[in-house]
Amino acid sequence: MLLNLTWLIPGIPIIASLSIAVLLLSFGKTMNRLTKPVSYFLIASLIFSEIINLILFKNNISGNELLFVSNFELVVDKSSLLFSELIGLLFLFIMIFSVIKLKRRNGYVRYFIFLGLLSGLAYLFSFTGSLFHNLYDPLITYLDQTAISF
Numbered sequence: 001m002l003l004n005l006t007w008l009i010p011g012i013p014i015i016a017s018l019s020i021a022v023l024l025l026s027f028g029k030t031m032n033r034l035t036k037p038v039s040y041f042l043i044a045s046l047i048f049s050e051i052i053n054l055i056l057f058k059n060n061i062s063g064n065e066l067l068f069v070s071n072f073e074l075v076v077d078k079s080s081l082l083f084s085e086l087i088g089l090l091f092l093f094i095m096i097f098s099v100i101k102l103k104r105r106n107g108y109v110r111y112f113i114f115l116g117l118l119s120g121l122a123y124l125f126s127f128t129g130s131l132f133h134n135l136y137d138p139l140i141t142y143l144d145q146t147a148i149s150f
Contacts, residue, residue, distance in 0.1 A: 002055065002059060002061050003061055003076060005055075005056070006056065006061075006074050006076050006127065007074065008049065008052050009049045009052055009053050009056075009123050009127070010049070010120045010121070010123035010127070011120070012045045012046075012048050012049045012120075013045050013046055013049055013116045013119045014116070014117060014120035014121070014124075016041060016042055016116055017045075017112075017114075017115075017116030017117045017120065020041065020042065020109070020112070020113050021113050024109055024110070024113065031109055032108070032109055034109070035104040035108045035109060036099075036104075038109050039098070039099050039108075039112050042095065042112050042113075042115070042116040043092065043095050043096065043099070046088060046091060046092050046095065046116070046119055047092065049088055049120075049123065050085065050089070050092065053081060053084055053088060053123075056076065056081055057078070057081040057085060060078065061076060061081075062076055062077045064076070074127040074128075076127060080126050080127050083126045084123050084126040084127065087119070087122045087123060087126055088119065088123065091115065091118070091119035094115065095112070095115055098111070098112070098115070
């Protein structure tokens with residue numbers, strides 16, 4: 001049951017970013033004025049993904065899930081959940097720091113759209129389960145064995 005929610009982890013930030021992008025294309029001038037609501041909406045989408053990720057991590061969910069009835073498979077195991085949790089926290093800090101420090105000029109909404117898309121794609125990257133796992137598995141296994149326990 002919980003394994004079926006795996007697609008929401010990368011899906012929520014991607015869907016939120018694409019919906020804001022459609023609104024930006026449709027109502028450009030108005031959306032460029034709504035910098036704070038857009039940034040808070042995308043931060044909230046990332047927080048929801050982190051919550052789902054943490055629930056899956058705490059329940060030791062592992063397995064494979066087919067994404068959209070195709071050959072693309074999401075591989076969920078402890079190391080991929082831990083890696084995606086770290087990715088999400090990194091993007092969350094970047095977004096919060098950007099809200100605090102960046103001036104709201106032209107391109108601010110576009111910047112947050114790209115951050116949201118990039119975070120969703122990074123989540124997707126962590127669940128691919130192909131050769132990319134070989135890049136970060138030794139590091140995550142080491143971190144998991146040493147000091148990180150939730």
